[in-house]
Amino acid sequence: MSLLRNDLFLRACKRQYVERTPVWMMRQAGRYLPEYRAVRAKADFLTMVHTPELAAEVTIQPVDLIGVDAAIIFSDILVIPEAMGMQLIMEESRGPRFPEPIRSREQIEALPVADPEHHLRYVTDAIAMTKNHLRDRVPLIGFAGAPWTLAAYMVEGGGTKSFGAIKKMMLDEPESLLALLEKLALSVRYYLEAQIDAGADAVQIFDTWGGILAPDHFRKFSLDFLADIVAKMRSEGAPVIVFSKGANSTLRDIASIGADVIGVDWTVDLAEAKEVVGENVALQGNLDPAYLYASPERIRQEVRSILRKYGKGPGHVFNLGHGILPDVPPDHARAMVKAVKDESPLFHSRT
């Protein structure tokens, strides 16, 4: 099926037999690595995202340094709103900001659907370059933000705990929000297809803010659009992963949209999740990223506990339940990866 020397990740996504559980980490190309910080010292975050050589360089770092079973292209979910013409400001201290947030129907109507060919070429170039450098050692994952999550950033414009602006729009002007979400769903779909065309072996959709919605509103304003993207995508066999943080109450619904893999955070019991999602969907997760502050021996214990929760059989991709934290010691990330490699063969015996 694949020329990759290590295709454990792709086989687990498709629920095929693997000798051991594959492992990667969300935000694995990130600030916890001194080698990443060395690149970052020379260029700001958005310059790194926009420069294929730099993006490719840091994408490969955790493959070499941590031993993960998949690379994920270094980028940001907010490149789509940027490709739709919004000015994006990234400051490490304050988080991302759109100085002109989307608040009116007129603004939504004026927004174009993102054209990956013209405005996101730097990402597809970075993917092609990374594939070339990786020399088929491990698969490369592309990604995008979910329409709901992107809309939340675009409407709020900056950090928020209450998400008051988008929730007000959702209730008072649902048609405007739905129009925005439709443009985003098309943009996300074209963008993911372009990443697969450029060489991505799998793609992940991040619904970071899916969990802030009441279940009925999650279904209508997030899940329906995810289902539409997954149904219409020409994925040509590349697995599609949907990660919806905090969407515990709606796991059964998320599992029904046709994605190959559902990513879950650490507040989900993996044994219960496996029962809920059934036989057709693989699960990705779900060590609490804060557990990497603990000692390597304790990390190994927690890894074992998660492997036991999932239990025997195919369909588990080990990951954190959210992105790796910037001040985790790299040795602890390595300890986690090594523990997965050491402890997981037990759960994949052929007999």
Added chain:
Amino acid sequence: MSLLRNDLFLRACKRQYVERTPVWMMRQAGRYLPEYRAVRAKADFLTMVHTPELAAEVTIQPVDLIGVDAAIIFSDILVIPEAMGMQLIMEESRGPRFPEPIRSREQIEALPVADPEHHLRYVTDAIAMTKNHLRDRVPLIGFAGAPWTLAAYMVEGGGTKSFGAIKKMMLDEPESLLALLEKLALSVRYYLEAQIDAGADAVQIFDTWGGILAPDHFRKFSLDFLADIVAKMRSEGAPVIVFSKGANSTLRDIASIGADVIGVDWTVDLAEAKEVVGENVALQGNLDPAYLYASPERIRQEVRSILRKYGKGPGHVFNLGHGILPDVPPDHARAMVKAVKDESPLFHSRT
């Protein structure tokens, strides 16, 4: 059973017949009210908390101004760590801080159990004074933080997204954390009993950070202590409410600890929650606080949708799914309360 003129709230807590669903709001004595801000202009937050006259004054405001069916004593969950000797700094812009957080076994061993008689007298005085001013119009709710949530604040010392310090302690030094939680559980129990003795008609335990834990760790480091408090409390008939934000996956367990009422946030489907918790527990919630930014007509629709979710029968206390937001128009809070009063009798017909 009660001399109160409006005891709808207490009857709903005990799953007895009510003519309509009672309603109150977490943080209802708060910054969204101009009358509260007028008091706050003369005294800082902690001075208000420490001064029974001021606490009583703002506690009663929403009863008069918004028409809620219960008052909740104006205070803060962090009065317990303060009563245990920790210096507490409250700045509106930065949130609460403990400049000397608890990080070692020695610090934990040196902490006394809070003595409400000596160190929290200002709260019991405020309760007695409020009861006096209320003249039995509506019940008065006392409250405390859950041991886990208090420990999280005490160990972190300030704002955090990752809760790295307490999670590291949880994994690397579980015995230290358990010792801290035991002292907190005793403190919380004595404090709640003192509030009931002073006149509180019900008490609520806030486990604001219960939802950040993996389910197994939530059971061990939060729920076991809540269960212990509820089991040992001399509550003398005063209903005990446990509010555990984000603890969706563990609702069944929370329902089993013997509390009268479980408070749930808006990410829980109330119809599903009612099925999960069964016949012995009432439910409190769960309108998304951000929905109060929407128009009064839309607020009414959302209120109706939540009443329908709970459906017929006793045991529902209407509330927000978390505290009211500081910039909500008071008219919108009134619109919510009025909608509950107008729309709920339908769900309580005797036939």
